[in-house]
Amino acid sequence: MASANDEIEALIALMARLPGLGPRSARRAVLHLIRRRGALMAPLAAAMAHVAETARECAVCGNIATGDLxxxxxxxxxxxxxxxxxxxxxxxxxxxxxxxxxxxxxxxxxxxxxxxxxxxxxxxxxxxxxxxxxxxxxxxxxxxxxxxxxxxxxxxxxxxxxxxxxxxxxLAQGVPIGGELDYLDDGTIQAALRARKRF
Amino acid sequence: MASANDEIEALIALMARLPGLGPRSARRAVLHLIRRRGALMAPLAAAMAHVAETARECAVCGNIATGDLxxxxxxxxxxxxxxxxxxxxxxxxxxxxxxxxxxxxxxxxxxxxxxxxxxxxxxxxxxxxxxxxxxxxxxxxxxxxxxxxxxxxxxxxxxxxxxxxxxxxxLAQGVPIGGELDYLDDGTIQAALRARKRF
Missing domain, CATH: 3.40.1360.10 (Dna Topoisomerase Vi A Subunit; Chain: A, domain 2)
Known part of the structure; x- marks a missing residue:
């Protein structure tokens, strides 16, 4: 099923491993990148290489860091x-x-x-x-x-x-801000009722 | 709204410009990449840099190529x-x-x-x-x-x-293979009827 050359297919296969992208959307994303190879693809490749090189876990809290902490x-x-x-x-x-x-x-x-x-x-x-x-x-x-x-x-x-x-x-449990009761699950409504406050 | 450091935020902003990824899914994708920085992020950055460097339009047909043709x-x-x-x-x-x-x-x-x-x-x-x-x-x-x-x-x-x-x-117009009439738009049904063939 050759539809682009091997190097581009390899890039599409890697992109398809990202969460939220499947084979078809990876293909579309790569095409978009190639069209904007100067303005977007080259800077993205550089930023990615840099983060891949420098990112690690914070030694204290486990957050992502680019140094020890x-x-x-x-x-x-x-x-x-x-x-x-x-x-x-x-x-x-x-x-x-x-x-x-x-x-x-x-x-x-x-x-x-x-x-x-x-x-x-x-x-x-x-x-x-x-x-x-x-x-x-x-x-x-x-x-x-x-x-x-x-x-x-x-x-x-x-x-x-x-x-x-x-x-x-x-953290408190209850109705989310802007939430509509009709769309909430039973557990959330029960938790919100148990934790009710004086108005 | 600092939630990661500047270099990681810059990478997220670039990823969010891909079709099919918004700010939230770009963030998730970058986190996924950082977790797999050796196995996925570094090869992806390299493949992207390589294609950004070599991809161009085919001089004859306009397809994407990595050489003149x-x-x-x-x-x-x-x-x-x-x-x-x-x-x-x-x-x-x-x-x-x-x-x-x-x-x-x-x-x-x-x-x-x-x-x-x-x-x-x-x-x-x-x-x-x-x-x-x-x-x-x-x-x-x-x-x-x-x-x-x-x-x-x-x-x-x-x-x-x-x-x-x-x-x-x-290309012929008509009912897609596996298509159900009930889900087709009127124009497709009309085109398929006009182009009907002897069974």
Whole structure:
């Protein structure tokens, strides 16, 4: 099924491995890139090569960094004393877009899973507990997904911190801003009702 | 809204300019790339840089090539004497995936448009007419989109070739293979009825 030459086909095959692109949209994206090879394709290739070369995990929090430490851990304006625990870097980025949290993070890189043999050590939970002591943390905010695995992991961390004097909190559950009740799942409505507040 | 560092943000902004990716899916794609920076990101950056460096338009047909001529124009096994005229390279690739046409192509790079001031010269139609003489072409197959602009362009080319002895044909219109009548637009059903064949 040769429809372009081998080098272009190889590029399409690599692009098709990106999430959100299939073989057909990868083909369209490559064609778009070739049409704009000076203005878009060459800068994109260079930016990608540079990040591939320099990106690594922050040694403290697990965020993506281009040095030993990430920009958040290096930023003296970020509050110390509070750690927000997230499952992965995408969740950290989502929290940052919210611009509500000004402390530090801890990226677990997954959730506890007996099936996949992911235990506390694989998630760096001992390192989190050590940080709460070393950095004199007063609050750990569990911003884990509202899935069974996320909540299991949250309970595990909360128990591990019991008696340590660290306050453990989690994100509120309820109706999203702008959300319509008719489109919400039953679990969210139940959680929002249980956590109802005086108007 | 700093959610990653500047270099990673710059990469996300470039990725978001690809068709089919928005800001959110570009972010997800970049995160996926960084996680697989050795196995996927570095090879992708290299393949992209290479194609950006070498890709150009085939001097004969307008297909994408990595040399002066594209693989199809260079392939001695492809029939001479037949030219398939397409709007753009994506259409050429679609024809090639069909594996039904074994001749040569001519890529117009668009359609005639009075509004956008695209005339026959901008589309290389004089070059197409010249090719029909120089390459002793017996048939020109118009594989243009079934849109108003595509069909206007098809009529223009057919008229320009009138009296030249070249047979001008176009792709058949009708019910797609596997297509259900209930889901077809009226125009397709009308075209399929007009072009009905003895069973």
């Amino acid at each position: 990430c920009d958040i851990c290096l930023n003296p304006a970020r509050a110390t004393g509070e750690i927000c625990v997230v499952e992965d870097v995408a969740d950290l980025w989502a929290m940052e877009r919210g611009q509500a949290f000004r402390g530090r993070y801890h990226v677990l890189g997954g959730t506890l899973s007996a099936l996949d043999a992911v235990g506390p050590d694989e998630l760096g939970i001992p390192r989190l507990l050590e940080r709460t002591r070393a950095e004199a943390i007063s609050e750990v905010i569990l911003a884990l997904n509202a899935t069974v695995e996320g909540q299991t992991t949250a309970h595990y961390i909360a128990e591990a911190l019991e008696g340590s004097g660290v306050s453990v909190t989690s | 594209c693989d199809i124009c260079l392939n001695p096994a492809r029939a001479t004497g037949e030219i398939c005229v397409v709007e753009d390279v994506a259409d050429l690739w679609a024809m090639e995936r069909g594996q039904a046409f074994r001749g040569r192509y001519h890529v117009l790079g668009g359609t005639l448009s009075a509004l956008d001031a695209v005339g026959p010269d901008e589309l290389g139609i004089p070059r197409l007419l010249e090719r029909t003489r120089a390459e002793a072409i017996s048939e020109v197959i118009l594989a243009l989109n079934a849109t108003v602009e595509g069909q206007t362009t098809a009529h223009y080319i057919a008229e320009a070739l009138e009296g030249s002895g070249v047979s001008v044909t176009s």
